[in-house]
Amino acid sequence: MKKNNVILGLLFIGVLMGALDISIVGPAIPSIHDSLGLDEQQVSWIFSIYILFSLMGISLFARLSDKYGRRPFYILAVLIFGIGSLLVAMAHNIELLLIGRAIQGFGASGIFPVASATVGDIFPREKRGRALGLIGMVFGLAFLTGPVLAGLMLKYFTWNSLFLINIPIVILVIIGSMKLLPANRSPDSKSIDWPGIVALGLFLSGFTIALNNLKTAGFWETVLSLSFYPFIIVGLIAFVFFLLIERNSEHPIxxxxxxxxxxxxxxxxxxxxxxxxxxxxxxxxxxxxxxxxxxxxxxxxxxxxxxxxxxxxxxxxxxxxxxxxxxxxxxxxxxxxxxxxxxxxxxxxxxxxxxxxxxxxxxxxxxxxxxxxxxxxxxxxxxxxxxxxxxxxxxxxxxxxxxxxxxxxxxxxxxxxxxxxxxxxxxxxxxxxxxxxxxxxxxxxxxxxxxxxxxx
Missing domain, CATH: 1.20.1250.20 (MFS general substrate transporter like domains)
Structure with a gap:
């Protein structure tokens, strides 16, 4: 049981790292805006692209960890998150920044579901609720501490440091995961809903791109432009297909x-x-x-x-x-x-x-x-x-x-x-x-x- 508590602490740190990179972005936005010379719509992508890619990978990582084991996919998710963090920290233009944020989001999409599934594997039923509660509490803790942590670091360092600090944490979590996390597979693993994942990704991507291209100045011109309506149409069609796929899927998202x-x-x-x-x-x-x-x-x-x-x-x-x-x-x-x-x-x-x-x-x-x-x-x-x-x-x-x-x-x-x-x-x-x-x-x-x- 002592080993299980150590594993829980390891999972807690990984989830906290992913959750903090949502809440620390807000305080960093003014600095990023000035440093890279961004406009407000480019700034909104810093947040939305992280959420978009984190949503797209949740079901995929959860099912893959069921089928092939928790340890390799928790390590993979943390590694992907670390690579994204490094790219964001190195970014000196909006393109590299957004690529890094997308990779971060995709990595984060695997950290939380695999951590939750691992808790289900190692704790008996009567103790799972408390353990899952601690993992779920991380998001509230990140939301509370993120702005304060960001404020302290921005006072003495540049905004890049907010993401560079993830790298040593990633290394420690990966080393700890290799030594401690169980590699067992779920005996009743479910098939991956590939059509549902693709339809959900197209739906979210279409809506996100369309709305981020929306301009209040010349609103109707924007709505009728190629930067808006093709993407909103793709999003709507994908949403309809997503509902049809999920209604008939044996293991829906x-x-x-x-x-x-x-x-x-x-x-x-x-x-x-x-x-x-x-x-x-x-x-x-x-x-x-x-x-x-x-x-x-x-x-x-x-x-x-x-x-x-x-x-x-x-x-x-x-x-x-x-x-x-x-x-x-x-x-x-x-x-x-x-x-x-x-x-x-x-x-x-x-x-x-x-x-x-x-x-x-x-x-x-x-x-x-x-x-x-x-x-x-x-x-x-x-x-x-x-x-x-x-x-x-x-x-x-x-x-x-x-x-x-x-x-x-x-x-x-x-x-x-x-x-x-x-x-x-x-x-x-x-x-x-x-x-x-x-x-x-x-x-x-x-x-x-x-x-x-x-x-x-």
Missing amino acids: VDTKLFYLKQVRIVGFLAFGTGLYQAAFVFVPGMTVMVFGVEPSTASFMLLPVVLAMAISSPISGRLIDRYGSRIIINIAFGLMAIGLTLLFAVPLTKPIYYFAGVMLGIGLSVLAGSSLRYIMLNEVSAGERASAQGVLTIMISFGQIIASALIGAFTAGYRDSIKGYQIVFAILTFITILLGVSSLRLKSRSQEKEMYTGK
């Missing part, structure tokens, strides 16, 4: 039958909104630099109220959900999100207002990105469907992140050197938050959740 459940449909919509918020948060340091005229490292530290609000409210919200049910807590979260977002666009932005809005957003996001949506999913589906349900959440959150990063890039590019683009984005997000809040009213009440849980 996404079990479409889950969407027959009303609660799953609602949670999927809320997860999409959560992804929108998370992506918007990444771009806040850029707005902070513009509004208050501070250095990028200072802008990172100005996110501390958000980080502290999330750190304090995350465990509290979990207990409140257990006591009062998920619906009322999620309703309150959307109310707080609406207040915070409204303050960011509707009133003159001073530091006290900025910090207060950050606290509201931090509390709200801690509920939505924490346990609430997973709590509902786990209650709604059978034990055999839980992995598929978590896959639905992951895809919907990631799709929201991709959409938001592209639209933020389009609006900020249309209002260059002006806060107007950010204000429009936050106004749109406020409207979406109201829609999400209304939708959350259709979630099950506490009494209905109790009845379902007790089988009454």
